Amino acid sequence: MVLEVQQLSRSFRTTQGVVKALEEATFTVPDGVIAGLLGPNGSGKTTLMRLVMRILPMEKGEILFDGRPIADLDRRAIGYMPEERGLYPKATIYEQLRYLLRLKGFSAEVAQREIQTWGERLGILSYIHRPAKTLSKGMQQKAQLTLALAGNPRFLLLDEPFSGLDPINAQEVEQLLRSLREPGRLILLSTHRLEQVDELCDYIVLIHRGRILLAGHTAKLKRQYWDQRYFIETEAPVASLRWPEGASWHALSAHSAEVVLSPALSSQALLQGILTQTAVRVFYEKLPTVKEIFLRAVQSHNL
Numbered sequence: 001m002v003l004e005v006q007q008l009s010r011s012f013r014t015t016q017g018v019v020k021a022l023e024e025a026t027f028t029v030p031d032g033v034i035a036g037l038l039g040p041n042g043s044g045k046t047t048l049m050r051l052v053m054r055i056l057p058m059e060k061g062e063i064l065f066d067g068r069p070i071a072d073l074d075r076r077a078i079g080y081m082p083e084e085r086g087l088y089p090k091a092t093i094y095e096q097l098r099y100l101l102r103l104k105g106f107s108a109e110v111a112q113r114e115i116q117t118w119g120e121r122l123g124i125l126s127y128i129h130r131p132a133k134t135l136s137k138g139m140q141q142k143a144q145l146t147l148a149l150a151g152n153p154r155f156l157l158l159d160e161p162f163s164g165l166d167p168i169n170a171q172e173v174e175q176l177l178r179s180l181r182e183p184g185r186l187i188l189l190s191t192h193r194l195e196q197v198d199e200l201c202d203y204i205v206l207i208h209r210g211r212i213l214l215a216g217h218t219a220k221l222k223r224q225y226w227d228q229r230y231f232i233e234t235e236a237p238v239a240s241l242r243w244p245e246g247a248s249w250h251a252l253s254a255h256s257a258e259v260v261l262s263p264a265l266s267s268q269a270l271l272q273g274i275l276t277q278t279a280v281r282v283f284y285e286k287l288p289t290v291k292e293i294f295l296r297a298v299q300s301h302n303l
Contacts, residue, residue, distance in 0.1 A: 008061030089133035137164035236278035
């Protein structure tokens with residue numbers, strides 16, 4: 001399952017005029033990954049997801065799955081969870097899930113089995129016969145996730161799946177998504193929790209003001225944005241050391257520091273200089289976090 005977005009554009013008419021929500025967005029997400037769709041509020045993430053799901057009509061561009069338009073896919077091959085909760089407050093979770101799965105094409109028997117399977121994995125079975133309005137925000141979120149997961153779809157499109165979840169439930173959902181990562185399935189999710197993206201997402205798509213700023217494998221992007229930064233911990237206090245020319249450092253504690261090397265200074269030369277003065281306990285490359293990449297890319301675009 002490969003997702004290709006090509007020259008995708010969408011605008012909206014407002015009282016202030018025409019607003020471009022997406023402008024020639026182009027990127028490809030490979031098979032078998034969990035991809036994070038990132039961007040500031042109002043950047044176009046939800047619009048992009050709605051275009052993928054054909055909730056909104058396209059003005060320009062193309063969206064392909066394995067080279068085919070989404071219209072050619074069986075609806076049960078796609079699991080979608082919108083950001084807005086669409087649950088009726090007075091109806092029970094079970095009634096709503098069963099009804100919506102029947103609309104999606106599942107038989108009554110299969111719908112019941114899917115609710116049982118995914119409801120158990122998400123820990124909501126004891127709540128499904130209660131009205132939606134009696135459930136917490138997090139439980140309602142997990143109920144909608146149950147609907148998206150039913151049928152074990154090949155493509156999962158999740159808009160803010162961690163919204164409303166406490167740390168324990170968020171961790172459970174993360175573990176579930178990891179268990180679903182496999183060849184033949186693509187998971188695309190949007191989230192503002194960038195610290196989760198570091199641990200969860202193999203691939204990143206960063207969108208800002210309707211334009212794609214970057215897209216690629218997380219590990220490759222971290223290497224691309226790495227600025228020769230290292231972490232070092234020494235036996236002697238770092239302030240007592242003579243640092244080689246070309247090493248810009250600042251102390252993190254009495255015995256540890258973050259060091260940025262100039263192109264003229266190698267990590268081996270740095271270590272040799274330090275080892276003549278003291279023992280080195282820990283030394284490693286300090287790659288940027290997704291949050292740091294996000295901020296640098298957006299700030300550069302705003303210049």
